């Protein structure tokens with residue numbers, strides 16, 4: 082058993098073999114996959130996929146890259162989508178000051194609106210943060226962490242970023258970056274993070290872990306992430322799989 086808590090199965094790179102990708106994931110021992118919305122259209126597609134495939138759940142949200150496309154009426158549209166039982170979180174949302182694909186003021190505004198939505202509909206947040214930790218924590222503290230909490234997806238921050246996140250009750254989702262040659266602080270974070278506060282993810286089709294690096298990523302590859310976590314935490318693959326599955330089930334209420 083294993084859960085990929087963050088993948089983009091609506092991505093066009095899966096158009097030719099989506100059903101095979103899902104079947105391979107099931108074959109690799111994945112019970113569930115959470116396919117993530119990153120704008121209104123992909124949120125609709127993610128939810129449609131979750132309605133069609135029993136192994137899938139969805140989230141609805143607007144990625145910081147797409148913040149400038151977010152119209153005021155998108156809030157209501159996301160809220161309506163989030164009422165479906167297969168929608169398990171709001172996001173991905175947050176701040177990306179590395180790429181700056183949308184102006185920072187708009188990123189911050191759209192992030193705030195999604196934090197408020199998560200409060201409003203009592204769902205957890207799926208958060209994307211890159212090179213924007215200070216503003217991220219400031220905004221989160223002003224708006225308040227939603228009652229159902231939040232997860233920092235694709236966590237690649239420093240130990241201090243991890244500590245600040247955990248202090249606020251957030252979960253960390255560990256990506257395939259952990260298997261890379263230059264994983265930064267991530268191995269140290271993984272060694273010491275509390276057992277009940279993390280998940281594993283692929284962020285597929287992006288960021289394929291070693292030994293699949295350079296290929297299109299897919300949910301079955303999350304096995305490589307869990308194996309690396311087990312090695313670093315000096316435990317077994319089965320223990321990591323069971324723990325992260327229990328964590329994800331509880332957090333997303335799957």
Ligand SMILES: [Zn+2]
Pocket residue numbers: 173209234235
């Ligand atoms: Zn992301």
Ligand SMILES: [Zn+2]
Pocket residue numbers: 087089117173284
């Ligand atoms: Zn993502």
